[in-house]
Amino acid sequence: MTRRIVVDTDTGIDDAHTLLYLAGRPDAEIVAVTSVFGNCVEPDAARNIAYVNRLLGLDVPIARGAGEPLTGTAHIAGYVHGKDGLGDVGYDRPLPETTGESAAELLVRLGREQPGELDLLALGPLTNLGQALRIDPELFTRYRSVVLMGGSGPYAQPGELLMVDANINNDPEAARAVFSAPRNELVMVGVNVTATTILDEVAINALRAAGTPVARFATEILDAYLDFYQNEWGRRIIPLHDPLAAGILLDPTFATASVDGPVNVRTDGFLARARLMRTHDGLPPAFPYQPAPPTKVITEVDAARFVADFVEVLTR
Structure with a gap:
């Protein structure tokens, strides 16, 4: 079955890789793309969508979205993505x-025009989705599924630390509306889970050796x-954050474990995270939390199989 996908993206390096991956999968059709701030400022996100689409020969509607969060100021990750x-x-x-519409307006229109037929893949801060929910609070019931790259899973085992939950931290208010x-x-x-899905030196060399326009672009950037990321692990390797979300949308078996439950957005005073309201061993947290409809929270993935698929698709 082909998944017809609307992609909302703050088009940085792994977002661009995700568009390449989706375009190379025979079971995916990109229906429209919307831009949002995050990895870069929003105008650059829109420019990058168009650049990747031209590389792929992809002619789909583009709508420009939010340049800043619902409240507060935008945090731009230029030190990560250039x-x-x-x-x-x-x-x-x-x-x-x-299209002349805002990203939020496009998300609402497509959901209403094609109810139950489309999947929404959110790869950046959730501002466009938050704005769309203000227009249509039932928006997510009109999409077959909403898959987002963001969040931190359940609470980690004591002593275990996680990467920054950047997409949630960039607009906690929008994230609360989404969950x-x-x-x-x-x-x-x-x-x-995305931090465990590593494109290592062997995989990067395979991309470099492929020589196709897609693989060449994927390694140029x-x-x-x-x-x-060399400052994280002492090696020149990267996690496939956004591509993994796309992979799980298309093939849920890439996820080997998940938990359905309420997700809250909480802050420690410095950074905000979206958390499943469960400890690592499945117990409720030691504080009151807001009830929320169940979210499917991915807790384990077959990282090796996904990375192999990603490399195979981009080197065809």
Whole structure:
């Protein structure tokens, strides 16, 4: 079965990889793409969508979205993805023609026009989704599923630390609206699992050796990302954050364990995370929490099988 997907993206390096992956999968059809701030400023996210679409020969509607969170100021991750979001390689990236709607308006219109037929894949801060829910509080019931890259899973075992939950931290208010909204299915693919899905030196060399336009672009944009992540592991390797969310949307068996339950967005005073309201051993947390409809929270993945699929798709 082909999944018809609307992609909401703050088009940085792993977002671009995700678009390449979706376009290379025979069971995926990209229906529309919307831009949001995050990995880069929103105009660059829109430019990057258009650049990747041209590379792929993909002609789909693009709508421009939020340049800042619902409240507060935007945090832009240029130190991770390069100032332009694609590693500052120097591509010619004119602004795209758009539908004339906001991203939120496009998400609402497509959901109403094609109820139950589309999947929504959210790869950046959830601001566009939060704005769309203000227009249509039943929005997520109109999509077959909503899959998002964000969140931190259940509470970790004592002594275990996680990567920053950037997409949630960039707009906690929008994230709270998303996790409390009625839905058909909401799937959270968080940093608890994406950080384990590593594109290592062997896989990166396989991409470099492929020589196809897609594989060449995928490796050209990697240096800024590798520069950042070498500080995490002492090796020039990267996690496949956003691509894993796309993989699980298309093939749920990439997820080997999940828990359905309420997700709250909570802050420690510095950073916000979306958490399943369970400890690592399945118990409720030691504090009161807000009730919420169940979210499918991915807790374990077959990282090796997904990475192999990702490399195979991008090197065809």
